[in-house]
Amino acid sequence: MNPGQRIAPKRKLFQWLSTLLLLVIPFLKINGESLLRLDAASRSLLFFGATIRIDEFYLFLLAVLICIFLFLFITLLFGRVWCGWACPQTTLGDIAEWVEEKCASLTRLKAVSALLRQVVYLALAALVASNLLWYFVPPDEFFARVASGRMGTAAGMLFATTFLLVYLDLALVKRSFCKTLCPYGRVQFMTMEPGTLTLEFDPARTEECLRCGACLRVCPMGIDIREGAQVECINCGRCLDACRDVMEGRGGQGLIHYTFGKRSERGWRANWRAILFGGVSLLLVVTLIMGVARREEATLSVRMGANGEVKRLSDGSLVNFYLVYLENRSSAPSTFTLAVEPVPGSRMELIGPVNNILLQPNDNRKLTLALKVSPSASTVRTVELRLLKGGRVVAHAALPVLMQ
Numbered sequence: 001m002n003p004g005q006r007i008a009p010k011r012k013l014f015q016w017l018s019t020l021l022l023l024v025i026p027f028l029k030i031n032g033e034s035l036l037r038l039d040a041a042s043r044s045l046l047f048f049g050a051t052i053r054i055d056e057f058y059l060f061l062l063a064v065l066i067c068i069f070l071f072l073f074i075t076l077l078f079g080r081v082w083c084g085w086a087c088p089q090t091t092l093g094d095i096a097e098w099v100e101e102k103c104a105s106l107t108r109l110k111a112v113s114a115l116l117r118q119v120v121y122l123a124l125a126a127l128v129a130s131n132l133l134w135y136f137v138p139p140d141e142f143f144a145r146v147a148s149g150r151m152g153t154a155a156g157m158l159f160a161t162t163f164l165l166v167y168l169d170l171a172l173v174k175r176s177f178c179k180t181l182c183p184y185g186r187v188q189f190m191t192m193e194p195g196t197l198t199l200e201f202d203p204a205r206t207e208e209c210l211r212c213g214a215c216l217r218v219c220p221m222g223i224d225i226r227e228g229a230q231v232e233c234i235n236c237g238r239c240l241d242a243c244r245d246v247m248e249g250r251g252g253q254g255l256i257h258y259t260f261g262k263r264s265e266r267g268w269r270a271n272w273r274a275i276l277f278g279g280v281s282l283l284l285v286v287t288l289i290m291g292v293a294r295r296e297e298a299t300l301s302v303r304m305g306a307n308g309e310v311k312r313l314s315d316g317s318l319v320n321f322y323l324v325y326l327e328n329r330s331s332a333p334s335t336f337t338l339a340v341e342p343v344p345g346s347r348m349e350l351i352g353p354v355n356n357i358l359l360q361p362n363d364n365r366k367l368t369l370a371l372k373v374s375p376s377a378s379t380v381r382t383v384e385l386r387l388l389k390g391g392r393v394v395a396h397a398a399l400p401v402l403m404q
């Protein structure tokens with residue numbers, strides 16, 4: 001077969017590039033912060049330069065909805081191509097098979113080969129568990145923790161659990177996971193549309209089949225594609241390559257093909273559900289981008305301090321006390337100033353650390369402030385507290401003014 005027509009090199013390239021991406025992403029930084037990481041300490045998601053705090057629930061919800069709708073869209077359009085081409089579980093299954101073969105070829109002693117295999121599986125499990133943890137703990141901090149022997153309880157438990165599961169997966173479970181446990185295969189099989197990409201043995205050419213069994217021998221799931229679509233099939237395309245090799249060696253054409261919709265049902269049919277889910281995904285992505293772009297760069301909230309007590313001074317002025325909370329939500333250190341909105345005919349004075357408040361990105365501060373109100377402002381019930389950055393109001397909150 002013309003090497004350019006083989007599916008295997010393309011699938012392997014895609015598979016390894018996506019695996020490499022998963023490994024590399026935690027090391028990539030933007031503005032000095034991780035490109036993608038869930039930071040437990042600050043309870044925020046670092047997402048391509050934006051820091052989304054967990055209390056910005058609507059953005060989190062949008063991100064989750066995008067994942068769900070994109071998943072449905074890709075499933076409806078490309079079927080189980082995900083399984084064979086990008087799923088980490090398939091990659092682990094491929095690696096386990098490769099390691100088994102290599103170890104067996106290195107020595108004839110079965111015990112040594114088995115020991116070697118287990119050592120490689122343990123190393124791989126450690127790599128996968130570390131890689132998962134890097135999405136929560138930055139790699140440099142992770143290595144420092146490992147070196148000091150202080151991983152932390154939560155991180156240590158996540159590492160140990162993932163390590164154990166991946167090791168058992170490599171050593172025992174292997175392809176059985178896709179065959180019997182994986183819910184995605186079942187969901188995909190049930191949601192399949194007539195226009196979904198699938199792999200098919202051409203039913204119109206059954207007579208041409210040489211019954212050589214090449215497609216069956218290469219199948220990692222041990223199934224026979226000639227029996228039609230099966231839930232175990234991961235759409236890896238190995239049978240397609242095998243059949244092409246056999247048939248083209250005899251001057252014919254392969255009997256197995258990737259196809260959008262069954263070949264027996266000729267003619268293009270719109271995959272309306274895929275179009276719908278694709279449209280919704282796009283809409284959600286646009287909404288998320290707008291939401292992130294328009295989110296506040298700082299927040300300000302106020303509570304009455306001193307149990308709501310008001311102090312009257314000898315000149316008749318009243319003093320109210322507050323607890324003020326500020327947070328810098330931008331990705332750069334910022335210096336803020338607090339001020340009250342002027343009220344015509346009244347004198348108001350904000351007392352406390354109101355100038356040059358330096359906050360690091362995602363840092364917050366609690367301040368105790370007092371507001372001195374002149375007797376002439378006896379009718380004022382609320383005053384606007386403003387948070388300024390470079391003379392620009394970036395957040396505001398209402399200060400209740402108690403008169404007694």
Ligand code: SF4
Binds near residue numbers: 221224
């Ligand atoms: S039937 Fe073909 S595409 Fe499906 S898992 Fe087996 S080899 Fe891969």
Ligand code: SF4
Binds near residue numbers: 226243
């Ligand atoms: S490899 Fe092709 S020709 Fe051989 S058994 Fe499979 S479908 Fe038939």
